[in-house]
Amino acid sequence: MTTIITIYGLLALCLGASLAKSRKKTKQAFLIAGKALLKTAPSLLTVLGIVGLTLGILTPETISRLIGSEAGFTATIIAAVIGAITLIPSLVAFPLAGSLLRSGATVMTISAFITTLVMVGVVTAPMEMKALGRKFTLLRNGLSFVAALVIAGIMGVLL
Amino acid sequence: MDMIKKFKFPIIIAMVFIALAIWLPDTARRSSIVTMDYLKEMILIMPPVFILMGLMEIWIPKDKIQKWLGSGSGIKGAAIAFALGTLPTGPLYVAFPMAGSLLRKGARISNIVFFLGSWAALKIPQLMVEIKFLGIAFTSLRFVLTLAALSLMGMLMEFLLRLRPDKAWLENIDAGQQPPNKVKN
Structure with a gap:
C-alpha cells in the first residue's frame, strides 16, 4: 500500500512539473513509456507465472520443512537456493525466518536464506535482462549468490 | 509466428499451469491465486513506473547523470546511488527500468550495482521489519557485510563488463530506445 502511494505521489509530482514545462515532451515521455512497457510485457507475464508456480509449490510450510529438518551445510545451501528462486514480500519472509531461527535453524542458514532472497532474483531475471542486459543480470545474480554464502558463513561464525 | 516467438515463455508457463491443474489441482489453485495477486500488484505499479522512466x-x-553517477563521480556517486536505493519504493523489479535508464545515460556500472543492491537488501522500512523479527545484531551485521559485498561486486562487475561489454544489449539500445538528447523542444 505504501509502495503504491509513494509511486503515484511521485508520478503526480513529476507529471505535473513535466506538463507545466512542456506538453510535447510529456507526450514523448508517454510514448517512450508505452514502447518500453510493450517490450517488457512478455517477460512480465513470464515473471508472474513463475512467481505463482514457485510460491504454489514452495509454501511457507514446505520451506520450513526443507530448511528446518536438515542441519549444517546442506541446510544452508538449500536455504540459499530457495531464497534465490522465490519472491516473497519481506513482511512474510522475515517473520518466517524469525520463527525458523527460534525453532532451531542455524544463523548461517537463515542469513543465507535472507540474503539470497533479497539480492538474487531468478524469477525476475527475464525483466532484469530486458532492462540491463543478459551479462549484467547473470553476473549480478551469480555474484550475489556467492556473496550470500560468504556472508552466511561469516555470520554463522560471529553470531 | 513473431508473436509466438515473443510469447514463447508465457505460453510454456500457461501449459505448465494446465498440466498442474490436471495432476495437482491444489498446487495449481495456490499458484493461480499467487499469480493473480501479483498481477493486480503489477497492473497498479508498472504503468506509473514506466511513465516515471519515460x-x-x-x-x-x-551530462547530469554522468556528473552525478558517472565515471568521475567517486565516493559521492556511490553515496547518491546508495541513497536512491534506500528510499521506500517497493520491490526490486520496480528498480530495473530506472536502473536501465540510468545506465543508458552514463552512470557507472558499479553505481548501478550499488543502487540495485541497496534497493534490494538495505531498504530502511525493510530493515525495521528485519530488526523486529531477527534482532539488531543479525540485522546490523548483515547490513555491514552486504555493503562490503556490494562494493566488491560493483568493482568486479565494472571491470568484467568493461573487459567484455554486453554487445547484444548495447545494440538493442541503439535500435530500440531513442536517444534522449536528440529530442527537440
Missing part, C-alpha cells in the same frame, strides 16, 4: 529519459540530461 519522464526521466526525456527530462534528466545525460
